[in-house]
Amino acid sequence: MRPDVGSLPPYEAGLPLEEVARRQGIDPSGLAKLASNECPEGPFPEVVEAIAAAAATINRYPDNSWYQLAEAVASELGVSPDQLMFGGGSSELIRVVALAVGGEGTTAVYSWPSFVIYRMATILSGAAPVEVPLAAYCQDPDAILGAVRPDTTVIYLCNPNNPTGTYLPLSGVQQVIEEAPEDVLVVVDEAYYEYVTASDYATAIPQALSRPNVVVLRTFSKIYSLAALRVGFAVGQAATLTALRRAQAPFTVGTIGQAAAITALRYPERVADRSHRNAQQRDRLLTELAARGVEAVPSHANFVYLRREGCGFDDFLSRGIIVRAMAEGWIRVTVGTPEENTRFLSALEALTLAAAR
Numbered sequence: 549m550r551p552d553v554g555s556l557p558p559y560e561a562g563l564p565l566e567e568v569a570r571r572q573g574i575d576p577s578g579l580a581k582l583a584s585n586e587c588p589e590g591p592f593p594e595v596v597e598a599i600a601a602a603a604a605t606i607n608r609y610p611d612n613s614w615y616q617l618a619e620a621v622a623s624e625l626g627v628s629p630d631q632l633m634f635g636g637g638s639s640e641l642i643r644v645v646a647l648a649v650g651g652e653g654t655t656a657v658y659s660w661p662s663f664v665i666y667r668m669a670t671i672l673s674g675a676a677p678v679e680v681p682l683a684a685y686c687q688d689p690d691a692i693l694g695a696v697r698p699d700t701t702v703i704y705l706c707n708p709n710n711p712t713g714t715y716l717p718l719s720g721v722q723q724v725i726e727e728a729p730e731d732v733l734v735v736v737d738e739a740y741y742e743y744v745t746a747s748d749y750a751t752a753i754p755q756a757l758s759r760p761n762v763v764v765l766r767t768f769s770k771i772y773s774l775a776a777l778r779v780g781f782a783v784g785q786a787a788t789l790t791a792l793r794r795a796q797a798p799f800t801v802g803t804i805g806q807a808a809a810i811t812a813l814r815y816p817e818r819v820a821d822r823s824h825r826n827a828q829q830r831d832r833l834l835t836e837l838a839a840r841g842v843e844a845v846p847s848h849a850n851f852v853y854l855r856r857e858g859c860g861f862d863d864f865l866s867r868g869i870i871v872r873a874m875a876e877g878w879i880r881v882t883v884g885t886p887e888e889n890t891r892f893l894s895a896l897e898a899l900t901l902a903a904a905r
């Protein structure tokens with residue numbers, strides 16, 4: 549085993565719900581899974597039909613050029629199909645980037661805390677992470693640029709940032725893109741793009757199309773409710789994506805995922821409704837947390853990062869709520885359905901009272 553890979557902590561995806569429920573001695577339907585920033589609503593019914601239809605063809609390998617999916621996403625985004633590259637979730641694309649541009653003797657710069665896959669992919673490639681502390685829970689363009697070294701090959705911007713839910717306004721993203729050395733790839737991870745409602749937030753797709761060293765990542769795992777099917781994509785210049793593809797295994801986006809994603813794209817108005825419902829519930833959580841004196845970071849995504857001294861993952865679990873334990877004293881909770889959020893707030897209240905006794 550390579551020592552650096554051997555010392556990597558495994559990705560903590562959590563136990564299956566049925567097993568968690570069995571261990572807690574409760575019915576699985578009594579659990580609220582608020583740990584992985586998934587959409588609490590199931591896939592659109594038409595997507596389920598498309599999945600059933602695609603299932604009949606899985607004796608064949610999937611389309612390795614994602615032809616129809618690329619056409620569908622291209623027309624949705626106003627780009628050309630060769631400016632898109634698909635992966636088994638956007639996390640596969642982060643690994644592809646790390647393998648393609650990283651490796652021994654190089655460094656990757658990103659903020660911390662942020663999405664753990666940047667760290668894992670960097671180390672897996674043999675590169676060294678350079679982790680830049682967040683400033684007041686936000687990514688700091690000056691600090692990020694200041695951390696870039698001659699051996700840096702990639703910068704990851706997580707926009708909005710997981711786990712804090714803070715975003716970099718377009719001006720901050722542009723500053724990093726414009727001031728980063730031209731031979732450093734800037735990856736702007738927009739996994740939660742659809743949830744942001746702030747007016748000074750914008751996609752970096754135009755920058756990715758105009759510069760060879762910028763790519764934007766998006767995913768079907770979040771607002772499109774396809775987390776289990778593993779479909780993400782990168783947007784960038786065709787030559788950049790062709791180069792990155794050399795580090796990708798073939799067939800990582802399955803036929804069922806491709807069919808589901810194409811169908812999910814047909815309902816933009818439902819996606820907008822979801823974003824609206826999420827924003828309402830996010831505001832509700834933030835308001836109620838503030839009313840209870842709980843420190844929480846104002847989020848622009850579908851999760852909230854909050855301080856919980858003295859009660860953590862296990863305490864919530866014992867009340868049927870699965871949250872994500874983060875840095876010491878902090879948890880991240882996904883915005884769930886209104887009922888799930890009510891249950892989370894009640895559990896928080898009960899735990900706070902218990903701790904005060």
Ligand SMILES: Cc1ncc(COP(=O)(O)O)c(C=O)c1O
Nearest residue numbers: 637638639663710739767769780
């Ligand atoms: C910031 C960020 N990027 C990417 C992803 C990866 O999503 P997927 O691999 O499911 O597309 C996640 C998932 O939690 C995330 O938080």
